[in-house]
Amino acid sequence: MPSPPTAIPSRRVAFISCSKMAAGRTKSAFGNKPGRASIPIMLAAGNTIMDLKALPNGTFVFGGFQPDWGSIDPAAGERQRHLSVDAYSFRAKDKSHFRLGTNGESLGFTPLYQSPRQFQVPTRQLRLGASNDPAAQADAFGLKLSDWNDTPSPQLNGQALKFLQQYEYSYSVDIATEARVLCWVPNWTLYCADAQGQLRWQQPCKQPPCASKSTQKQVVAAGCGDGCIRYYRFRDGQPLLTIFLHPDDQRWVLWTPSGYYDAAPGAEEFLGWHVNQGPDRAAEYYPLSHFRDTYHRPDVIDLMLETLDEAEALKQANQATQRQRSTLPITSQLPPSVRIHSPRDGAETDREQILLEYQVHSPNGETITGIRIAVDGRPVSVERSIKPVGERLSAQVPIPAGASTVSVIAENRHGAGVAATVQVLRRKPEPVASTVDIRPVLYVLAIGVSAYQHADINQLAFAAKDAEDFTTCLRRQHNLLYRSVEIKLLTEADAHKDNILDGLDWLVQQTDSRDVAMLYFSGHGIQDNQGNFYYLPVNADPGALRRSALSQGDVQATIRSVAGKIAVFMDACHSGSLMHPLTARSLPPDIAAVVNELCAAENGAVVFSSATSREYALEDARWQNGAFTKALVEGLSGKALANEQGKITVKSLDVYVSERVKELTSGKQHPATVYPPNVPDFPVAVRG
Numbered sequence: 001m002p003s004p005p006t007a008i009p010s011r012r013v014a015f016i017s018c019s020k021m022a023a024g025r026t027k028s029a030f031g032n033k034p035g036r037a038s039i040p041i042m043l044a045a046g047n048t049i050m051d052l053k054a055l056p057n058g059t060f061v062f063g064g065f066q067p068d069w070g071s072i073d074p075a076a077g078e079r080q081r082h083l084s085v086d087a088y089s090f091r092a093k094d095k096s097h098f099r100l101g102t103n104g105e106s107l108g109f110t111p112l113y114q115s116p117r118q119f120q121v122p123t124r125q126l127r128l129g130a131s132n133d134p135a136a137q138a139d140a141f142g143l144k145l146s147d148w149n150d151t152p153s154p155q156l157n158g159q160a161l162k163f164l165q166q167y168e169y170s171y172s173v174d175i176a177t178e179a180r181v182l183c184w185v186p187n188w189t190l191y192c193a194d195a196q197g198q199l200r201w202q203q204p205c206k207q208p209p210c211a212s213k214s215t216q217k218q219v220v221a222a223g224c225g226d227g228c229i230r231y232y233r234f235r236d237g238q239p240l241l242t243i244f245l246h247p248d249d250q251r252w253v254l255w256t257p258s259g260y261y262d263a264a265p266g267a268e269e270f271l272g273w274h275v276n277q278g279p280d281r282a283a284e285y286y287p288l289s290h291f292r293d294t295y296h297r298p299d300v301i302d303l304m305l306e307t308l309d310e311a312e313a314l315k316q317a318n319q320a321t322q323r324q325r326s327t328l329p330i331t332s333q334l335p336p337s338v339r340i341h342s343p344r345d346g347a348e349t350d351r352e353q354i355l356l357e358y359q360v361h362s363p364n365g366e367t368i369t370g371i372r373i374a375v376d377g378r379p380v381s382v383e384r385s386i387k388p389v390g391e392r393l394s395a396q397v398p399i400p401a402g403a404s405t406v407s408v409i410a411e412n413r414h415g416a417g418v419a420a421t422v423q424v425l426r427r428k429p430e431p432v433a434s435t436v437d438i439r440p441v442l443y444v445l446a447i448g449v450s451a452y453q454h455a456d457i458n459q460l461a462f463a464a465k466d467a468e469d470f471t472t473c474l475r476r477q478h479n480l481l482y483r484s485v486e487i488k489l490l491t492e493a494d495a496h497k498d499n500i501l502d503g504l505d506w507l508v509q510q511t512d513s514r515d516v517a518m519l520y521f522s523g524h525g526i527q528d529n530q531g532n533f534y535y536l537p538v539n540a541d542p543g544a545l546r547r548s549a550l551s552q553g554d555v556q557a558t559i560r561s562v563a564g565k566i567a568v569f570m571d572a573c574h575s576g577s578l579m580h581p582l583t584a585r586s587l588p589p590d591i592a593a594v595v596n597e598l599c600a601a602e603n604g605a606v607v608f609s610s611a612t613s614r615e616y617a618l619e620d621a622r623w624q625n626g627a628f629t630k631a632l633v634e635g636l637s638g639k640a641l642a643n644e645q646g647k648i649t650v651k652s653l654d655v656y657v658s659e660r661v662k663e664l665t666s667g668k669q670h671p672a673t674v675y676p677p678n679v680p681d682f683p684v685a686v687r688g
Helices: 288-295 298-307 310-321 463-475 497-510 552-561 591-598 627-639 650-664
Strands: 013-015 022-024 049-054 060-064 068-073 078-084 106-109 117-120 125-128 143-146 170-175 181-186 189-194 199-204 209-214 219-224 228-233 239-245 252-255 261-263 272-275 284-287 337-342 347-349 353-361 370-375 378-383 392-398 402-412 420-426 441-448 484-491 516-522 525-527 533-535 565-571 582-585 606-609 617-620 647-649 672-674 683-686
Touching: 117 239, 143 170, 170 209, 189 219, 239 298, 261 288, 261 298, 261 591, 272 288, 284 288, 288 591, 298 310, 337 402, 337 420, 353 402, 370 392, 378 392, 441 463, 441 497, 463 484, 463 516, 463 565, 463 627, 484 497, 497 552, 516 552, 533 552, 533 591, 552 565, 552 591, 565 591, 565 627, 591 606, 591 672, 606 650, 617 627, 627 647, 627 650, 627 683, 647 650, 650 672, 650 683
Parallel strands: 347 420, 441 484, 441 516, 516 565, 565 606
Antiparallel strands: 013 022, 049 060, 060 068, 068 078, 106 117, 117 125, 170 181, 181 189, 189 199, 209 219, 219 228, 228 239, 239 252, 252 261, 272 284, 337 353, 353 392, 370 378, 370 402, 402 420, 525 533, 582 617, 606 672, 647 683
């Protein structure tokens, strides 16, 4: 049979064993036809079904081109579940929306049915607005491409290009601005040809590119069908960098072919390592966060578009920070995993405790160094003794009335594994009259430093006042949401390291499982050459950070140990010289890494950050505050949206602070709030 003259979607049929039921993959559905049996039509994927499998229970699972996946139940005649990607689409018919700066550092694009956006790779800033960068060109330097848009037969200067494979369609083209070389993006493959139409190189694409643009012989960028933007080296098509920008316009992640990455607060969840366990076991998935110490390398990302070579970028970054390259393969760095046997997810009980039964698996036989059990993200049991791998373990776990999330996290020398979780509902008993006040106590440790003692540390205008205003606002919650509000305020001369460490101990010792803790920092933050974050007390010495500054590890240990719910407020971007009318707390440390660490499941803190990565935190004499604290105080004082009971939750406070700071700073500052996966929304204030 001759090949069809044009490409068509291939069909794939799956049959259910011992059944007359079959389903097929196609781009369109079929209905009843005269003389034939009735064929049921069921909505499945949002676009072409790329794969289809029959399951033993009589249902089908499918994967779609959108991309999406789901399952359908033929017996019920309906789709059981459907999950589509939450990503930008670059599939606009007008490919000129996709733009690339001459040095490759700036991107412009217009997602399907949305407004134009811009992204700056060096600063990691995503902004609304049209780009002035050049668009792709199909007619330049005496070269003209025709019949290329969604066709299998594009032409160069009237001659057919013959290197496309059967059924391949051209989606996007560009002619380089310096040499007579064109970059070619048909379906599933990236091609580069010379001025005579001869193929120079080709690169398989993991997803079909929808738009592309090349720079001056340096890089090619392609907006792909999975919502990612991929960079390739112009001279040979070598993959360089992949960028995923989330449609919330706040979260992003960039990574190299070997997995070195940089991520915005809350964006590490978008990427991870898929590790096969052999043919007889399901594969394991490990989020990026579990290899943060090795692979979180924003310095490597910064050098990728300069060196155009991952190995060279890593070498230069290591030399600059005096870091040693890790030679340990990813399979030798795996944390343990946990499987919960009982209770089942969604279990209900009338008891105040549940019997938790679980099993720990440690890859490569690594020793288990710790097991943490948490309810709604807060620790209820911590075992530090060595546990036998593979044996079923158990614990009695107290749970509150209502719905709660029970988590088990195991650790080995490589760190904490993915939390195994189950949802449990404890039915609430009939209310009885009681004179006992069951409201929580709020414990607040607030630290603010403006007047630093060391001559090399720039002074701040309002950091100490920010801490004072934050605590003043929370004192008003006494006898409202909270039975009592207990505050330890450390500012200026009182905010030296010893006092801060004592304050952290106080927070751990005082807060029980029913209470709420808040930890507030305002002042300078700094990172050492190894990427370790330090908050600078009033007596900090930049030349002796480990001795004089508060380490991220100190904060992390406190958060892990606090029994009650905890929220952390970070306004610790180190400052520079004063500028009118806004004072820039100059080039900040990589606060995204700090936030992502503190909100990890094993730590369990909701973290509010004053600004995103590589962004200035601003203060203004008109406010007598930093923008972040001004918005916080306003939100906690009643301007944040409250629920029906008049309570302001962490999520409603997040919404208010985010919008208010952008308004105050005319879009120059973007706060970020990140929630641990096992911590539900909870109230932090009530309108008076």
